[in-house]
Amino acid sequence: MGSVGLLYVGAVLFINGLMLLGRISGKAAAPMNYFVGVMQVVFPTLMILQSNGDTAVVLGASGLYLFGFTYLYVALNQTFNLDGEGLGWFSLFVAVVAIVMGYLNFTTVNDPVFGAIWLIWAVLWFMFFLLLGLRKDSLTRMTGWFTVIVAHLTGTIPALFLLTGEYRSDAFWTWVMAIGGLLALVVSGLLGRQHDTATTDPHRPEPTPRRPGRAAV
Template sequence: MSSVGLLYVGAVLFINGLMLLDLIPGKAAAAMNLFVGGMQVIFPTLIILQSGGDQATILGASGLYLFGFTYLYVAWNQLTGASGEGLGWFSIFVAACAIVYGILQFTMFDDPVFGVIWFSWAVLWFLFFLVLALGKDALTRRTGWFTLLLGIFTGAVPAMLLLTGTYMTGAVEGLIAAAIGVVVLVVAWILGRPRATARPRTAAAT
């Protein structure tokens, strides 16, 4: 994934996390999903058309469509009021693909850090599947926090490292990335605990 595209993936994940936390309305988040979704469909198409049939280039660009179609799907649902089941079932397909892309980062591209990042995205899409397709509403806030935090740690941070030429990958960096991913999931799980409901007052004092 290009560093520029990754930066805006971080931005839209941050926005969608806020939407899942009910901090911004869905229609307010739709614009960013349209912008980034469109970018993540147009850019890989241009890359593939200019690849000259190079399989490594085509493979690298193909994963961008998973993001593009997800964000366009989110925008469609928010603007039309459509239910989320379709996006939820699409998300389990994307989660499975993300696992494959993660494995390929280890085996073909020798990039453990992005292998871990792809695996963390697989977890995120699996959460979308649980919330949207299976109706696990109790996970919505946890999914929102995880989405928001991944926007920072798998989008904005690595994008800035790539843009400034300071990105490094290897076994040690991969282990650090995996540890950060676990911490992010735990923090999201804690912050996203369902809000406690107030106990009803007794009808009369004893």
């Protein structure tokens, strides 16, 4: 994935995580999803047109569409207040393909750090499937926190390393990324549970409900 595109993946995931946490509305998040969604469809199309049949380039471009379609799907759902079930099941497709992409980065592309990143994305998109496709609303807060953390772990930070020429893909950084993803999942679960415990406290005043976009990713 191009470093510029990866940087904005971090940006849009951060926005969508805040949307799931109820910090911003779905309408407010929609423009960024349109911006990045269009970018992640136009860029890979140009890459494929200029690839001259290079399978490595086509493989790299194919992964970008997964993100572009996701963000455009989110934007349309928020704009027109559509149900998120279709996006949830599309997220299952993305999660499965992300596992394959991770495997290929470990074996064929020889970029193990991105292999770990793709596997983290597989977990994230599987959580979107559980939340939207299977309507596991209890996972909303956990998914929101995981999205916010993963936005920077797998998007912003690697993109900045790539842009500055400091990116390294070796065993050490692969383990750093993998452990970071695991810690992000654990911390997100704890933060989501902490909120659930606080809101069920009988002595706590009932908060004014805020609905995150139900089709949020």
